Amino acid sequence: MEILVCIKQVPGTTQVEIDEETGVLRRDGVASKMNPYDLYALESAMVLKEKYGATVHVLTMGPPQAEHIIKEAYMMGADHGAILSDRKFAGADVWATAYTLSQGVKRFCKPDLIICGKMTTDGDTAQVGPEMAEFLGIPHIANVSKIVDVTRSNMTVEMDMPQTVEVAKVEFPCLITVEKGIFQPRLPSYKLKKSTAQLNVQYYAFRDLEDQDEMKYGLNGSPTQVKRIFPPVGNDAHEIWEGDSDTLTNQMFNALMRLKFI
Helix, strand or coil: CEEEEECCEEECCCCCCECCCCCCECCCCCCEEECHHHHHHHHHHHHHHHHHCCEEEEEEECCHHHHHHHHHHHCCCCCEEEEECCHHHCCCCHHHHHHHHHHHHHHHCCCCEEEEECCCCCCCCCCHHHHHHHHHCCCEEEEEEEEEEECCCEEEEEEECCCCEEEEEEECCEEEEECCCCCCCCCCCHHHHHHCCCCCEEEECHHHCCCCCHHHCHHHHCCCCCCCCCCCCCCCCCCCCCCCHHHHHHHHHHHHHHCCCC
């Protein structure tokens, strides 16, 4: 079985800058980390690898610094990694991102199963995975909370729906997006860090993709136009209280009342 996990590098801080002209985040040089939801997707792939002997590929789109999360995936057991990196991909909305990733999948590998995290912490759209599947012409299931069974030709999963838990069977090749908590993500292994230090990370630019229509990538290919974007406002307001236990108890009670927590 060939498994592809899509991962993303997201800001690891609220202190981010916005490009005033394009209205998108400036990611170069910003402290970053792997999207937390992608850790569950990666762990799902690792569990399947250990149980069925799968090969795990990881793919991301972003600046060269995104190589860091590919290396992190190697330390968790991934076998191959690639980055889609080109200025022409910058500023993509979910539609253009999904299309670029779908083109990258065709260039990188031929997976039986693509696993994505439910969403990213910098976008919260939960749309890229299903849109990728549509561009690739394969079936997909979102909100997967449990992998029930896997055979040579299909897999059975549980979907966490608003009012029910539904069971579905889907044929390979397919794409699933997994919920937080489907498995407990493992920690990166120092032993794997040493043994995978020589593993290369494949880079793909616009010129490497099959579709060379620039109007389908980045800002050019994004039907969604952001009117205004801004970083979250930090809130470091605090109070320091002093006194005996009765005084502090009253102050705590009054503060909770004032803030309408009680």
